[in-house]
Amino acid sequence: xxxxxxxxxxxxxxxxxxxxxxxxxxxxxxxxxxxxxxxxxxxxxxxxxxxxxxxxxxxxxxxxxxxxxxxxxxxxxxxxxxxxxxxxxxxxxxxxxxxxxxxxxxxxxxxxxxxxxxxxxxxxxxxxxxxxxxxxxxxxxxxxxxxxxxxxxxxxxxxxxxxxxxxxxxxxxxxxxxxxxxxxxxxxxxxxxxxxxxxxxxxxxxxxxxxxxxxxxxxxxxxxxxxxxxxxxxxxxxxxxxxxxxxxxxxxxxxxxxxxxxxxxxxxxxxxxxxxxxxxxxxxxxxxxxxxxxxxxxxxxxxxxxxxxxxxxxxxxxxxxxxxxxxxxxxxxxxxxxxxxxxxxxxxxxxxxxxxxxxxxxxxxxxxxxxxxxxxxxxxxxxxxxxxxxxxxxx
Amino acid sequence: xxxxxxxxxxxxxxxxxxxxxxxxxxxxxxxxxxxxxxxxxxxxxxxxxxxxxxxxxxxxxxxxxxxxxxxxxxxxxxxxxxxxxxxxxxxxxxxxxxxxxxxxxxxx
Numbered sequence: 001x002x003x004x005x006x007x008x009x010x011x012x013x014x015x016x017x018x019x020x021x022x023x024x025x026x027x028x029x030x031x032x033x034x035x036x037x038x039x040x041x042x043x044x045x046x047x048x049x050x051x052x053x054x055x056x057x058x059x060x061x062x063x064x065x066x067x068x069x070x071x072x073x074x075x076x077x078x079x080x081x082x083x084x085x086x087x088x089x090x091x092x093x094x095x096x097x098x099x100x101x102x103x104x105x106x107x108x109x110x111x112x113x114x115x116x117x118x119x120x121x122x123x124x125x126x127x128x129x130x131x132x133x134x135x136x137x138x139x140x141x142x143x144x145x146x147x148x149x150x151x152x153x154x155x156x157x158x159x160x161x162x163x164x165x166x167x168x169x170x171x172x173x174x175x176x177x178x179x180x181x182x183x184x185x186x187x188x189x190x191x192x193x194x195x196x197x198x199x200x201x202x203x204x205x206x207x208x209x210x211x212x213x214x215x216x217x218x219x220x221x222x223x224x225x226x227x228x229x230x231x232x233x234x235x236x237x238x239x240x241x242x243x244x245x246x247x248x249x250x251x252x253x254x255x256x257x258x259x260x261x262x263x264x265x266x267x268x269x270x271x272x273x274x275x276x277x278x279x280x281x282x283x284x285x286x287x288x289x290x291x292x293x294x295x296x297x298x299x300x301x302x303x304x305x306x307x308x309x310x311x312x313x314x315x316x317x318x319x320x321x322x323x324x325x326x327x328x329x330x331x332x333x334x335x336x337x338x339x340x341x342x343x344x345x346x347x348x349x350x351x352x353x354x355x356x357x358x359x360x361x362x363x364x365x366x367x368x369x370x371x372x373x374x375x376x377x378x379x380x381x382x383x384x385x386x387x388x389x390x391x392x393x394x395x
Numbered sequence: 396x397x398x399x400x401x402x403x404x405x406x407x408x409x410x411x412x413x414x415x416x417x418x419x420x421x422x423x424x425x426x427x428x429x430x431x432x433x434x435x436x437x438x439x440x441x442x443x444x445x446x447x448x449x450x451x452x453x454x455x456x457x458x459x460x461x462x463x464x465x466x467x468x469x470x471x472x473x474x475x476x477x478x479x480x481x482x483x484x485x486x487x488x489x490x491x492x493x494x495x496x497x498x499x500x501x502x503x
Contacts, residue, residue, distance in 0.1 A: 175443070175462065176444065177460065178446070179445035339442075341442035366434040369435050370435055
């Protein structure tokens with residue numbers, strides 16, 4: 001059987017020696033780093049019967065073992081993949097890896113570092129039942145272990161699919177011209193009323209300002225409303241315009257934009273092409289509502305002392321929609337944003353730079369472009385005329 | 396040969412060999428050839444860490460960087476076809492970029 005090894009250089013020698021002893025295995029080559037061209041080297045250059053992949057193989061250029069496995073499954077479904085996990089120290093991590101592998105119909109999973117086990121599995125493929133047995137054994141062992149500190153385990157929780165970290169804004173600008181990434185841009189989807197959720201991870205990042213900027217942009221051609229979740233902000237707005245709060249509790253209208261308190265969201269939704277929910281600082285109780293919005297905008301600060309908060313939100317948030325969130329950065333230089341954006345793109349997240357735009361009724365042209373880009377997948381539908389609500393108009 | 400002439404020559408070569416309808420080149424943040432891009436596009440393209448192909452229902456664009464000294468050139472090759480740049484076509488285009496890189500080096 002022709003085999004290719006994907007492993008760190010420390011394993012190479014001992015693996016070569018072990019293979020020499022077996023007459024049925026021919027080692028075609030060794031890939032010591034996972035990078036952009038590994039897939040083509042495996043599928044086109046080597047094209048072996050089986051690939052032995054070690055978990056701790058160094059990974060570069062944004063390529064991961066999971067990428068390699070997914071591509072191999074797609075391009076060479078008949079090629080056997082033998083995955084050497086090594087000894088299991090973190091059960092949860094192993095379960096995730098195990099799930100991923102079995103979903104890809106890979107059952108040759110080795111949970112020790114013995115080369116004899118690897119050679120044995122190459123010669124005698126494991127079955128689905130064998131792979132399930134590993135989990136059962138681990139479960140049995142787990143019951144025997146007395147857990148002293150549950151809290152320490154909880155801290156180790158990570159979000160696997162996203163890798164976002166900002167080591168320094170001054171990191172190198174390395175560009176790999178030969179690696180090609182293919183992106184398919186989503187096609188348009190029609191919605192009767194697009195609900196746009198605007199939130200922020202910290203106070204004073206301009207959430208309400210952005211909501212009104214978007215409303216100003218959309219209200220030129222569509223019927224648009226802004227809904228405010230923050231009672232104080234809504235009241236402050238009313239007070240500023242010297243309106244009796246009781247008269248304004250069913251909404252107000254100014255600059256062609258209807259503004260409502262959050263309690264009226266479900267009542268007014270069907271009357272508008274676009275409803276912008278200004279969540280302000282995103283509180284735990286508001287997260288389900290934010291998650292239900294068609295378009296999610298999150299305002300973040302790009303300052304070195306604040307960016308960690310965004311990072312934490314992305315890496316540790318359990319929200320399934322994290323890739324759909326549009327992270328917007330006001331008050332950031334273009335150079336700095338590009339360096340941050342590089343990490344966002346690698347992590348599959350969308351980030352945009354907002355420009356200084358003090359007058360919300362007439363937003364900065366570049367902000368217009370950003371909002372248009374965010375709303376590109378949505379077609380705003382004109383609303384059918386219904387009984388018009390009589391709102392208090394501010395002149 | 397000056398920069399514009401080199402880019403013109405590159406475009407005529409690439410558009411005859413491949414399905415390329417438009418070429419846009421940015422030098423750092425400035426448009427030096429073809430149509431201008433909007434701020435979102437240029438910021439996204441400058442943030443790329445590798446050659447990228449963007450596809451939508453209207454066509455495809457291949458975006459790559461060429462660095463010469465302190466200057467960063469961003470190349471955007473647009474096509475009407477959503478099947479453009481599939482397979483090895485992108486690899487051939489990258490090779491053309493390498494040749495172009497040498498030519499741009501001559502004018503530095």
